[in-house]
Amino acid sequence: MARPASMRRSRRVGEALIERSMLGCALLSVVTTAAILAILVRQTGEFFAEVPISAFLFDTQWTPLFADKHFGIWPLLAGTFLTSAIAIAVALPFGLLAAIYLGEFATPRIRGVLKPTLELLAGVPTIVYGYFALVTLTPVLQKFMPELSGFNALAPGIVMGVMIIPMITSLGEDAISAVPGSVREGAYALGAGKLATVFRVVLPTALSGIAAAVVLAVSRAVGETMIVAIAAGQQPRLTLNPQVPVETMTAYIVQVGMGDTPTGTLEYRTIFVVGATLFAITFAANLLSQRWARRFRER
Amino acid sequence: MQTTVDSDACLSPPYRTMEPAQMSNPGVAAKLSVQELSAWHGEKQVLVRVSLDLPEHEISAVIGPSGCGKSTLIRCLNRMHELVPGATHRGSIQLDGEDIYASGVDPVLIRRRVGMVFQKPNPFPTMSIRDNVLAGLRLTGMRPGDLDAVVESALQQAALWSEVKDRLREPGTSLSGGQQQRLCIARALAVEPEVLLLDEPCSALDPIATTRIEDLLGTLRERYTIVIVTHNMQQAARVSQQTAFLLQGELVEFTETDALFTKPKDKRTEDYVTGKFG
Ligand SMILES: Nc1ncnc2c1ncn2[C@@H]1O[C@H](COP(=O)(O)OP(=O)(O)O)[C@@H](O)[C@H]1O
Ligand SMILES: [Mg+2]
Numbered sequence: 001m002a003r004p005a006s007m008r009r010s011r012r013v014g015e016a017l018i019e020r021s022m023l024g025c026a027l028l029s030v031v032t033t034a035a036i037l038a039i040l041v042r043q044t045g046e047f048f049a050e051v052p053i054s055a056f057l058f059d060t061q062w063t064p065l066f067a068d069k070h071f072g073i074w075p076l077l078a079g080t081f082l083t084s085a086i087a088i089a090v091a092l093p094f095g096l097l098a099a100i101y102l103g104e105f106a107t108p109r110i111r112g113v114l115k116p117t118l119e120l121l122a123g124v125p126t127i128v129y130g131y132f133a134l135v136t137l138t139p140v141l142q143k144f145m146p147e148l149s150g151f152n153a154l155a156p157g158i159v160m161g162v163m164i165i166p167m168i169t170s171l172g173e174d175a176i177s178a179v180p181g182s183v184r185e186g187a188y189a190l191g192a193g194k195l196a197t198v199f200r201v202v203l204p205t206a207l208s209g210i211a212a213a214v215v216l217a218v219s220r221a222v223g224e225t226m227i228v229a230i231a232a233g234q235q236p237r238l239t240l241n242p243q244v245p246v247e248t249m250t251a252y253i254v255q256v257g258m259g260d261t262p263t264g265t266l267e268y269r270t271i272f273v274v275g276a277t278l279f280a281i282t283f284a285a286n287l288l289s290q291r292w293a294r295r296f297r298e299r
Numbered sequence: 300m301q302t303t304v305d306s307d308a309c310l311s312p313p314y315r316t317m318e319p320a321q322m323s324n325p326g327v328a329a330k331l332s333v334q335e336l337s338a339w340h341g342e343k344q345v346l347v348r349v350s351l352d353l354p355e356h357e358i359s360a361v362i363g364p365s366g367c368g369k370s371t372l373i374r375c376l377n378r379m380h381e382l383v384p385g386a387t388h389r390g391s392i393q394l395d396g397e398d399i400y401a402s403g404v405d406p407v408l409i410r411r412r413v414g415m416v417f418q419k420p421n422p423f424p425t426m427s428i429r430d431n432v433l434a435g436l437r438l439t440g441m442r443p444g445d446l447d448a449v450v451e452s453a454l455q456q457a458a459l460w461s462e463v464k465d466r467l468r469e470p471g472t473s474l475s476g477g478q479q480q481r482l483c484i485a486r487a488l489a490v491e492p493e494v495l496l497l498d499e500p501c502s503a504l505d506p507i508a509t510t511r512i513e514d515l516l517g518t519l520r521e522r523y524t525i526v527i528v529t530h531n532m533q534q535a536a537r538v539s540q541q542t543a544f545l546l547q548g549e550l551v552e553f554t555e556t557d558a559l560f561t562k563p564k565d566k567r568t569e570d571y572v573t574g575k576f577g
Contacts, residue, residue, distance in 0.1 A: 180421075183423060185382075186421045187434070187438055188379065188382060189414065189417070190414070191407050191435065191439045193407050196439070196440075
């Protein structure tokens with residue numbers, strides 16, 4: 001009689017232990033995020049104790065590492081915006097068309113081969129993409145664009161776009177396949193052709209899923225570091241000209257983080273300020289997309 | 300593509316020797332005429348040499364136990380069957396005397412003339428009530444002048460107008476199940492088909508919504524030829540002029556509804572309608 005009871009107790013203790021440790025794991029990620037946020041906030045605060053916010057927001061130059069220091073964030077924002085916009089401009093049409101093809105037109109056999117192949121593309125290390133942009137794509141582009149400098153926003157933007165195509169395709173295809181067959185049948189039964197059914201019924205139904213895929217792709221492009229650090233030139237410049245060297249926020253963080261800037265200095269704190277800005281942007285984008293997706297679902 | 304499977308090879312011996320009766324209703328013009336229709340899902344034969352004439356402006360019911368091929372039969376009538384991967388058929392179906400499976404006939408055009416309502420209401424989730432009604436016209440590139448008139452007329456015919464006329468911009472999916480099914484009927488009617496196929500349209504609905512749809516079918520009969528699949532024999536008896544009884548892909552009996560339920564000629568029909576199986 002006593003043994004089952006004690007066994008039961010030990011089982012209960014074991015279960016509690018497992019539960020606790022799982023809770024611990026969940027908490028760990030929360031704590032890590034909180035710690036990162038705390039460090040960002042503290043370093044940013046110390047930065048703004050020395051540099052007025054107006055200089056950060058209204059100066060048009062970013063030269064914290066020079067003798068004549070300027071702390072205007074806009075050149076880095078412009079670099080990030082430019083490379084990301086080029087990437088999205090490349091990835092969106094190709095990624096979506098590929099998703100539509102795989103979801104609605106490809107035979108199961110073709111899809112079975114193509115989808116994993118595309119997903120392999122996502123596994124290529126970004127450093128390979130970066131050097132491809134620098135030593136292969138830029139020289140090729142220079143044949144058509146004599147003005148293009150050796151470091152520029154265009155080549156890394158295009159390569160980054162190629163890198164995120166699989167992401168848009170894969171998530172977009174998931175969204176398209178999730179549209180119930182009854183919706184397609186409804187359209188066919190009305191005498192709609194294949195194209196009208198796909199583009200005017202299936203795609204609008206899959207829109208919230210597709211939008212989520214695009215937002216993820218955008219944050220991936222905004223956060224991408226290695227490709228732009230290698231091929232875009234590391235020269236903060238307030239421009240939307242894709243032919244000249246620029247620097248993105250991420251590339252700047254790498255530049256300073258890998259350099260010999262002593263910790264605790266103002267120069268060193270700039271990477272936290274840039275990091276906080278990056279964080280704020282992606283956070284806002286995610287919030288917006290969530291709210292948008294929710295509103296869409298309610299419709 | 301439909302003739303890749305040899306029909307005789309799939310028939311079990313009793314079927315092969317049996318001469319299928321041409322079942323028709325003389326005196327009334329046949330809107331749809333089905334001749335020797337066999338259909339397959341992959342290797343599995345689902346319909347066995349079915350022949351029947353569906354008279355114009357009448358309601359024909361198709362009954363039979365689940366899996367006997369009722370859906371497959373009516374999906375052949377508007378060429379929806381061929382959309383299923385691996386689906387094939389043999390035999391011919393004539394709409395106003397023209398073979399809808401003849402080479403060169405565009406299935407899309409057949410589906411505009413032969414509309415269909417499904418078992419589960421399937422309004423387009425991204426569209427408003429109004430846009431759902433207009434979907435068929437828009438998706439097929441037809442441009443009628445007065446869209447409002449089309450919407451009102453289709454919803455009137457589907458007996459839904461008074462319930463939704465003040466909320467046409469709301470999503471179709473915001474309606475109750477019965478209203479959604481009538482919206483799907485309105486959507487099918489808006490393209491002005493000649494035939495309306497309904498595949499167990501009430502099986503997902505409550506009794507009150509079912510009654511409304513049954514009443515509606517009686518009025519629609521004046522303008523359309525209607526084929527309704529139902530697993531509910533009372534429903535077939537209430538709404539239809541003739542009834543087809545399908546069993547394991549074979550058309551056992553097709554005759555006037557009263558006759559089929561009161562004095563069935565075939566023993567299997569009698570067993571089914573008296574509830575001995577099914
Ligand atoms: N998409 C499909 N793929 C394979 N077999 C199918 C498919 N649809 C139906 N069948 C088979 O065809 C037979 C008839 O189905 P169906 O016409 O839907 O019958 P009912 O509508 O009378 O219930 C069933 O045995 C079913 O298993
Ligand atoms: Mg069925």
